């Protein structure tokens with residue numbers, strides 16, 4: 358059966374742990390393979406990207422494959438050719454799709470109508486490749502993730518959803534401080550809770566940060582929500598990760614951000630540039646995590 362990576366929950370728990378450990382091994386040993394020798398991976402992006410695009414292109418090459426990048430607006434997708442047809446055509450040329458788009462439903466259609474693996478490079482609902490990288494970044498510091506408390510400060514967005522799913526897989530405690538009206542999707546929360554995820558929502562950033570080992574945040578307006586920027590700035594006032602919030606956490610707390618960041622909004626410049634900030638490791642780990650994800654798919 359064709360394997361897809363549309364959300365973290367596409368990986369059974371044991372396999373997710375194996376991918377995480379393999380990503381660490383690939384990083385430590387600068388692993389290059391010929392697993393994708395002769396394979397072409399298409400990358401279809403409907404939103405901007407720096408990290409995801411480059412780390413996938415480099416990672417595919419380091420596994421011996423060839424990436425081909427398609428800006429959706431320059432293809433027939435931008436002129437409304439149905440996804441069902443696009444999936445069937447592209448499956449005749451290539452061996453996999455890495456897709457960044459809006460609704461998760463679009464990935465479901467590509468996976469359903471195509472015959473090749475589909476990897477989620479960010480949708481409005483999820484960002485699973487980022488989360489595998491974030492898990493690696495935490496795991497490097499604390500291999501027993503079950504003894505870790507993670508705070509999420511900000512929007513109940515694609516990143517928050519993927520953190521909630523990851524809590525189900527990796528067993529860490531997750532406290533999310535989210536302003537009223539911006540909660541994560543109810544169905545996603547119920548499904549993760551049923552799988553045993555240990556998470557709770559609060560309106561108080563200090564409560565979420567109390568004793569946390571890792572404090573995470575993200576922009577207040579995600580891609581596609583640019584026109585809500587002003588209204589969100591009002592709603593998210595007080596949800597900044599600053600020195601005062603970091604002081605509520607565990608003594609050796611680390612600051613995490615998927616990037617790009619807006620210093621002065623969701624994070625103070627002081628925290629972002631501090632020695633507690635591990636955002637560059639997170640960004641690097643995109644490469645290692647995605648190589649391990651691709652190995653999981655194609656091996």
Ligand code: CP
Pocket residue numbers: 405406407408409410479487615616617
């Ligand atoms: N974190 C992340 O996905 O970055 P890009 O938007 O640059 O790919």
Ligand code: NVA
Pocket residue numbers: 479480484514515516575576578579580615616617
């Ligand atoms: N939540 C952000 C993440 C960017 C990597 C967005 O979707 O724009």
